[in-house]
Amino acid sequence: xxxxxxxxxxxxxxxxxxxxxLACVAAPIWAEEVAKTTPExxxxxxxxKVDGKDVxxxxxxxxxxxxxxxxxxxxxxxxxxxxxxxxxxRLLYGGRNSLMIGITAAILTTILAIVLGLIxxxxxxxxxxxxxxxxxxxxxxxxxxxxxxxxxxxxxxGLNIGPIHLEGDSLGIPIFIIGVVxxxxxxxxxxxxxxxxxxxxxxxxxxxQGAGPIRIMxxxxxxxxxxxxxxxxxxxxxxxxxxxxxxxxxxxxxQPPNPSWGTMxxxxxxxxxxxxxxxxxxxxxxxxxxxxLNVFGDGVRDAxxxxxKVRLER
Amino acid sequence: MGRFVVRRLAxxxxxxxxxxxxxxxxxxxxxxxxxxERMAGKQPREAQIEAIRREWGFDDNIFVQYFTTMKKVFTGxxxxxxxxxxxxxxxxxxxPRTLSLAIGAALLWMFVAICFGLYSAVRAGKFADRFLTIxxxxxxxxxxxxxxxxxxxxxxxxxGWFPNGGYVEFTEDPIDWAYHLIxxxxxxxxxxxxxxxxxxxxxVLDTINEDYVRTARAKGLGERQIMIRHVLRNSMIPIVTLWxxxxxxxxxxxxxxxxxxxxxxxxxxxxxxAVGQLDVPPVxxxxxxxxxxxxxxxxxxxxxxxxxxxxxxxx
Numbered sequence: 032x033x034x035x036x037x038x039x040x041x042x043x044x045x046x047x048x049x050x051x052x053l054a055c056v057a058a059p060i061w062a063e064e065v066a067k068t069t070p071e072x073x074x075x076x077x078x079x080k081v082d083g084k085d086v087x088x089x090x091x092x093x094x095x096x097x098x099x100x101x102x103x104x105x106x107x108x109x110x111x112x113x114x115x116x117x118x119x120x121r122l123l124y125g126g127r128n129s130l131m132i133g134i135t136a137a138i139l140t141t142i143l144a145i146v147l148g149l150i151x152x153x154x155x156x157x158x159x160x161x162x163x164x165x166x167x168x169x170x171x172x173x174x175x176x177x178x179x180x181x182x183x184x185x186x187x188x189g190l191n192i193g194p195i196h197l198e199g200d201s202l203g204i205p206i207f208i209i210g211v212v213x214x215x216x217x218x219x220x221x222x223x224x225x226x227x228x229x230x231x232x233x234x235x236x237x238x239x240q241g242a243g244p245i246r247i248m249x250x251x252x253x254x255x256x257x258x259x260x261x262x263x264x265x266x267x268x269x270x271x272x273x274x275x276x277x278x279x280x281x282x283x284x285x286q287p288p289n290p291s292w293g294t295m296x297x298x299x300x301x302x303x304x305x306x307x308x309x310x311x312x313x314x315x316x317x318x319x320x321x322x323x324l325n326v327f328g329d330g331v332r333d334a335x336x337x338x339x340k341v342r343l344e345r
Numbered sequence: 346m347g348r349f350v351v352r353r354l355a356x357x358x359x360x361x362x363x364x365x366x367x368x369x370x371x372x373x374x375x376x377x378x379x380x381x382e383r384m385a386g387k388q389p390r391e392a393q394i395e396a397i398r399r400e401w402g403f404d405d406n407i408f409v410q411y412f413t414t415m416k417k418v419f420t421g422x423x424x425x426x427x428x429x430x431x432x433x434x435x436x437x438x439x440x441p442r443t444l445s446l447a448i449g450a451a452l453l454w455m456f457v458a459i460c461f462g463l464y465s466a467v468r469a470g471k472f473a474d475r476f477l478t479i480x481x482x483x484x485x486x487x488x489x490x491x492x493x494x495x496x497x498x499x500x501x502x503x504x505g506w507f508p509n510g511g512y513v514e515f516t517e518d519p520i521d522w523a524y525h526l527i528x529x530x531x532x533x534x535x536x537x538x539x540x541x542x543x544x545x546x547x548x549v550l551d552t553i554n555e556d557y558v559r560t561a562r563a564k565g566l567g568e569r570q571i572m573i574r575h576v577l578r579n580s581m582i583p584i585v586t587l588w589x590x591x592x593x594x595x596x597x598x599x600x601x602x603x604x605x606x607x608x609x610x611x612x613x614x615x616x617x618x619a620v621g622q623l624d625v626p627p628v629x630x631x632x633x634x635x636x637x638x639x640x641x642x643x644x645x646x647x648x649x650x651x652x653x654x655x656x657x658x659x660x
Binding site for chain 1: 359360363364367368371372375376377378379382383475478479482483485486487488489490491494495498502594597598599601602605606616617619620621623625628629631632635636639640643
């Protein structure tokens, strides 16, 4: 921890991430108090006052206005899109979706990976062989292709697994997809650690006291995985946000009109020639968020174990 | 060595089989609803759904269904119900473009990463090292389709330094081929440069403390010769493995975003367009062949590795 505290760059970026999250959480405040609109409201034929002059939100040639900063009292801070929707408002609401997907998917991955890694590493033998084969197969698919395949398969009908029911256009679909595809990348190193931890004296002591496998796995071994978990969790959020944007770009992620940074970049990239701010604004926001997580995660890894090699994306 | 190869190939065959089963499950079993309806795409007609159901045998039991699906994938009579074009032919048509992109990018990212990583390690802890670390972290944080679109717009369209997307056959004009691929190669490389340079940096820092490096220094070799012949060579081993795997991953799927942004019309873009139409047969075929290619490449890398380093054969 002291090593982390000395790493000013990592701390700065960790702070930046918290700031970005808070800004997105506060989206309704900005929308109601400053921009006075909603993420879905169209202002196609509206006229706003900029420095006392009247300006069309969307010009007669269909080109929306660019960033106004504070010239229009905070309205259209980052400009408008082709429907006259306020980009700044959509950016914050989209950030809520992107961050929510990223964080929830990271939690899902972490839980699955820890449980699989613990069972596989602790019991060894046939259980281990089966789980490892399963992870190997998942690992054989390129992350993005597997995610896209699941996205296409689930987009029309949705998903039913036991008690879980997800509609085709719900945010649960991208969360489920992203949560699953990263599991092998985390479960493998966890399994490796469990394999060596289970031979340690404290595990033997617990076993001598009569502790069962469940107790040994979750109260003796799991706390020792905390460092790995923190590092992976940070990087998982970063990668999940990136993957969400890639999936939305391909049309297999968040389904419009739900805003997310991915869908906003997707819309912006199509119109980069006429209104570049549509692509630049959400892209910069996404990069800042992912970068802050990557730098912070890197700092935590350095502080805990500089030699650990952590990598998710392929 | 012979036994290792046989064992590794058997393992490969098993994983490929499992991949085919998982692909089948993803498309035909896991999702809700009627698989025939999903195959038919976004706006299916009743008669077509019925025809697909008969053709794919969706009323048969699940094992027969699996065999029917695999037969369709491997005999090449898989047809997109959206474009009516045969899937196999389209994939073969796009393959040279995808390989052009992947091979060029792989060479580029390796070269740049070696320069960055080595320089970073030599200057460890100094300003240049910190600066390159930040650059590397920025690199792995950039969505490739976003930076690609901006490069295409500003460098290609506005400044006119590069062509605005598109692809020229190598056999037609090799120079124009490379000229059209410079931006896609760069965009695709950014992520990998970020990652490889950092791995190489930490490997170099580990290797510098080895005994043989001290020996080389003791016998009076020049610093440049020590770094390149002794340190770099040994630091490269893990990276070369990664390189093989990543190349497979890029051909198998990583190229999907880059190809789409730069309009290269390769396999990736073919898959991306099918995704946009929710057109299942092309996505099914590309998913499976992508995974197959990666499994095959993994096996080749492992065997090459075992050939070079006998310790691995015994594990």
